[in-house]
Amino acid sequence: MLDATIVGLGLEGITREPTASARVLAARAVLAAAADAGLPCESIDGLLVCRSGGATEADLGLELQRTLSLRDLRLLQVSYAEGASAIANIQLAAMAVSHGMASAVACVFADAPLTPGRTGRQAFAQRKAAAGLDSLRYAAGLFGGAGLFSLPTRRYIDRYGASPEDFGAVAVTTRGWAGLNPLATFRQPLTMEQYLASKFIAEPLRLYDCAAPVNGAVAVIVTRSDRAAHLARPPIHILGMGQGHPGELDQAGGDRGLHSGAAAARATAFRMAGVDLSDIDFCQFYDAFTLLTLTALEAYGFCDPGEAGAFIRSGATAPGGALPVNTGGGHLSGFYLQGMTPVAEAVIQLRGDAGERSCPRRDIGLVTNEGGQLDHHANLVLSRQRRAA
Amino acid sequence: MTQPLPIADELSRPFFEALCVGTVQLQACNTCGAWQLGRELCWKCRSEDLAWRPSGGRGRVHAFTWMHAVFSPAFAALAPYAVAQVELDEGPRLLGLINADAATLKLGLRVKVVAVEMGPGAFAPVFEIVGETEQ
Ligand SMILES: [Zn+2]
DSSP: OOOOEEEEEEEEEEEEEOOOOOHHHHHHHHHHHHHHHHHOGOOEEEEEEEOTTTTOOOSSSTTTTTTTOOOSSEEEEEOOOOOOOOHHHHHHHHHHHTTSSSSSEEEEHHHHHHHHHTTHHHHHOOOOOTTTTTTHHHHHTTTHHHHHHHHHHHHHHHHHHHOOOHHHHHHHHHHHHHTTTTTOSOOOOOOHHHHHHSOEEEEEEEEGGOBBOEEEEEEEEEHHHHHHTTSOOOOOOEEEEEOOOOOOBBTTTTTTTTTTSSHHHHHHHHHHHHHOOOOOOEEOOOSSBBBHHHHHHHTTTTTTOOOHHHHHHHHTTTTTTSOOSTTOOIIIIIIIIITTHHHHHHHHHTTTGGGGGSSOOSSSEEEEETTTTTTTEEEEESSSSSOOO | OOOOOOOOTTTTHHHHHHTTTTEEEEEEEEEOOOOEEEEEEEOOOOOOOOOEEEEOOEEHHHHHHHOOSSSSSGGTTOOOOOEEEEHHHHHHHHEEEEEOOOOTOTTOEEEEEEEEEEEEEEEEEEEEEEEOOOO
């Protein structure tokens, strides 16, 4: 039986400016999360680390244990499932504390792509040492996540007849939430006219369809509920969790980039949690590109395929709407700390710390991560109560 | 940043060697006949008994994008330029630049693969439109 709660949250140095290294940011976030929980650092006995695909073990890895002077850990690893790594680590932490393998596990992600003299685009253009067929992408000038995601975005438009306004509604709505979040990177209002007039990055993707790089770190502390009862902050219970990895091939018949593992992950997590769609009070999706908000709403069943644009244009996911989505501004306008961005916002909402952006109903939240070209999906069903009401 | 060049690796060497002489080669499974590109095992039956065979070098546009932003100075003079993911008639999908104009490029167009030398001895597939969309 799963018995795991998030008891500490640490957010560190989220900025568009150069900062300390990813490892130092990660260390500060872990210390902040422990302090938030009211736990001495010495009581952390598990450390699960993940990093950006562009970073290396030297940037952030197992050495974080020694950076933090954490002795005699009972659980330590670096996990990699692309954008799904952060939730995958929290899932592992939840299982570890449930079964007594560790009692207080810190899960941390940090990234520091912005350094003096390097722009965001240069950070995203950085290509891994690609050889073989992977090198064709760069030889063809298909750079960045924007280049990659423009391909399935084109197919989504072709398949469903989606309009620029469908994607614009994601960007404008998400910016509306960011305006209510002091932590968000881009808070000034965005209009549909501004969205439509913005330059193309990789057409059909415009500037506002894409998240921008930031430096920063987020850590959470996971413990069992009995341990949580004696700590500083109200525990946020992990009721259910799942993953889905479609394994679509770049071959005829493959639907890579549009077929998410979300539906599979939903079935696992909702069964574990004993909830259905109507129990979900808000969603925090992985939204590095506007397409991902549309596909997540559809894959989870909040909308029929191809209908998410109309759903968002109706205001349903905006402040005051029936299904608040990405209430901190998501990746697009909040901050792009990959899988930890939606986790952090869900914890803030469920704790009641979201101020003027608080969701009217906030008992149960759905949090998702999406990695690769919709290759890796992971989720959490989080709640203020131990069991779903 | 200089022009990013295609680089062969062990799994793709016959593909790139074929491009150097203007042809396209793909892997065919000796067990089940399925076509693929750059894999260790057959995608369909998981056999390791694979052989390189000539492809017709034709396919259709599965997806495409117009790259406007200049991520690499090597592409500055070209932007905006079109990149296509082409599904070859045998099944595998391939990425490359496509010669097209904005008014006519669309999904489903028939294309052929042309090998273009991007740097000394480094050939990449570039797509030329040969016909209209087919159903
Ligand atoms: Zn076979």
